[in-house]
Structures are given as structure tokens and as C-alpha cells.
Amino acid sequence: MTKPQISFEFFPPQTLEASFRLWDTVQTLAPLDPRFVSVTYGAGGTTRELTRDAVSTLHKSSGLPVAAHLTCVEATRQETMAIAESFAAVGVTEIVALRGDPPKGQEQFAPHPEGFTNSVELISALAETGKFTIRVAAYPDTHPEAPHAQADIEWLKAKLDAGADEALTQFFFEAETFLRFRDACAKAGIDKPIVPGILPIENWGGAKRFAKRCGTQIPTWLDQAFDKAVRDDRQDLLATALCTELCSDLIDEGVDKLHFYTLNRPELTRDVCFALGITPKADLQNVA
Template structure:
């Protein structure tokens, strides 16, 4: 794997997982549960990760009333019981401006001060996003609309490997700039598996005049088949070497978890050497891999020295 000179020099002669000073900030993404069993799994993950003092945790959101209600209930419970700053995802899909205003106002009343504002994916796989006739046509419009409702902190999405629907990489960067200019405070990237991909993207954003924080989204691979499906949907590339490392481990979950933790930890350590100090973990409602990687990055539970 080719590294930029600054990253290579930062790692030269230093053990990969030598003690780090604990100067990183982490955040975690969860999804709302659909059953009591999934609720228990989610809450187990929240309780295990909460002592790491995340800067925030976020809860995903989909079109349709039931998903919205589950997201709201999950966010509200995290704030009330875990006492964590929780960010709620909100999309433009199948919603009028009036409906989005009502949801946003409910979040504000529940103590939510942070929104992850997304255009959202089409409700049918392979379909095309069609704005609601009385809704927002883009994430940039949604950001501007939310800022008019309340002084939310707002995160938006970024795509180091380009959004699948973008006509070209520059068009995708231009769209991100519109979201930042509309009032977004930071961008969280789609997951990726090559550190150099992030470094190159960061340089392009700087050239485009985007100076808002860009937080890398990290997906520890707990389910290889699921990861391949996610990657195909969002345009992320799984390197051949990484694919090969998981071969033969389908029936060996303990070994698979060990390999997954090693890959993700080295990946994050390389990002750290390149100056990254904020990491956002897509947990899939599982705590162990994210916790292990945070530990290797020097993050310790509150009150415990790194």
C-alpha cells in the first residue's frame, strides 16, 4: 500500500500500536431496532461504548412512519438513560417540508441538538430519488431548512470515492460544498478501506475551499457478505488483498473477528499518522470491534488513563 511521505515518516521506526496519547475524538452510529432482541443488542452496544465518552452518537433513519418513530424513540432513550449527546438522522425521502419541520421540532423538544442531514436513498433498490412535490430536493436544501427551524448542529455525508449518482468527482465535491455553505458544521464520510483514498479526498476538498471538519467513517467488518453488499450500494471499493484475508473464515467467527479488528486498527492507525483525530464508527449495533479499535487508538473509559 503506497503511503504519502508524511504518513510513511510518521510510522517509520514506531511500533504500529505503540501507546498513543488518547488525543482522538470518537463517535458511533447505531440503527433503530425492529424487535425486542434487537433492542437488547442495541442497548448492550450503547452501554459498552458509552464509557468511551463519544463526542456524539447517531441513529439512522428511513422513509416511512414506523422507522421515524423507532429512530425518535431510540434517540430519546439514549439521551434520557445513557446521557449521551445523540444525533438523529433526517432525510428528504417521501416527506414534505411541513413533515420535516414537525419531526425536527419534536427532536428539539426531546433535547436533540444535532441532526445528520441526508438527501436519502430511493425507497426501491436501483430506483431514482424523486423529491416530494412539497419537500426538499437536496441535502443542501434540507440543511438550510433545518437552520431556519432551530440552531441545530448539522452533519452531512461525504464520499471519498464519489457518490454513485454523481456525474463526476468534481460534481460530488461541488455538492458537498453546497451543503457546507448552507450551514453544515462537518461532513462524515461514507466508509472506505484505503487510507490514501481519504488523504487524497481531503486534499481535493482543501483545494475546493472546503475547510469544515471531514470525519472519516469507519466500518469494522463483522459480516463480510453484508459489507460486500453495502460497498456495492455506495460505491466503496474493497481491496483485493482485504477480500482474500477473509477467505475461508465464514465458519470461523472468532478468527474472522480477529482479522477484522487487525485490519481496521491498522487502517485507523495509518489515518492517525496522517493527522486524523476524529473517527466515526458504523457499529451495526455491535460494540466489540469498535471498542477494540478505540482502545488501540488510545481511547480509554472515563477516569481510566490511556
């Protein structure tokens, strides 16, 4: 089996304890030689400053290529681009450009009166600077706000045509979901890389809640399997096996890159990578 290139997503810490967890996560996963790691914004941009701090710290201290998430939420165009320029100034030139979720208490996204109205506008502005590698989100399962699946593909094409370099998908539970989406994107004329997003399931209850918010389809068989595994106290074993199988099926279909949503809990992601034959690089053992 061909070993894929990998990348990892982290979220910024909001407490001292969470800071230690993030650092432990980086130390655990950095030796696997990811092509980049990304740091999220919270819903509604709630962790904007924390994200900037985490990105800067990781860039300086880990030696890893770091991609910063950037959204359109509750900021003017000038403020958003100033954040992007601050990343570039410290050597962070990879950005995951997103519209962003509505702030807490709001059901729908409403742009700032002087802000970017959508992700395409943000991507265009970032691309015009010529300073950034730009990644965007893609949705193999229909986005909750999309009228139909084809609308997601058309919007993805608009983002890539605006200057984005690559797409990272929302997580999904069955390989066929991604493969059908990949085929539909190719049919629509999309020829830039689409990287599947992988969620190792640390907690099935939490994963289900997250899936429902994102519009990710939950297969009945998977729900039943985890119900039984939880009763038998074998959920970690099941999660590792299922995630490894999902990744293997994708690799068998020609996928050469995987993006893992780690939730700052690295052990399951590490174990899946090991099962795929991705092992620590000797010269990166002490990178953190």
C-alpha cells in the same frame, strides 16, 4: 499516538430483541466517552418513528449527546421540519441531514411534491432555525449517482456552505482513499471538518454487499485476505487488526476524529478503540 475523538452510529431497533441489542451496544460503548452518537433512518424513511423513539430514549437515559438522522424522503417540508422541531423540543439539537435513499421498490429518489428536493434545501431550512448542529454525508469513493468524483466534492461544498457544520464520510477500506479526498476538498476551498467513517467488518460478505451498493471500492487484496481468514476461522482477528491499522494510519496523517458504524454490534468497535488507546472513563462506567 494521539488519541482521536470518537463517535458512534446506531440504527433503531425493530424488535424487542433488537432493542436489547441496542441497549447492550450503548452500555458497551458509552464508557468510551463519544462526542456524540447518531441514530439512522432506514432506507426510504422506513424507520422514521422508530428513529424518533430511539433518539428520545437514548437522550433521556444514556447521558450521551445524540444526533438524529433526518431525510427528505416521503415527507412534506412542513412534516420534516416538524420532526426537527420535535427533536429540539426534547433537547436533541444535533442532526445528520441527508437526502435519503429511495423507498423500497424505487430505483431513483423522487422528492415529495411538497417536500425538500435535496439535502441542500433541508440543510438551509435547518440552519435558518439556528437551533441545530448539522452534519452531512461525504463520499471519498464516488457516489453511485454522481457523474464523477469532483461532483461529490462540489456537492459537499454546497451542503457546508448552506449551513452544515461538519461532514461524516461513507466508509472506505484504505487510508489513501480518505487522504486523497481530504486533499481534494481542501483544494476546493472546504475548510470545515471532514470526519472519516469507519466500518469494523463484522461480516465480510455483508460488508461487500453494502460496499457495492454505496460505490465503495473493494481492494483485491482485502477480498483475498478475508477469503483466507474465513477458511481459517480468523476473520475477527483480521478485522480487528485491519481496522486498527486503518485508524492508526489516519491518525498519523493528522486525523483527530473518527466516526464508527457499529451496526449495533459493539465488540469489534470497542476492541479497535482499546487498541488505539481509547479506554473507558471511570465516571462513565455505569452511564447506562
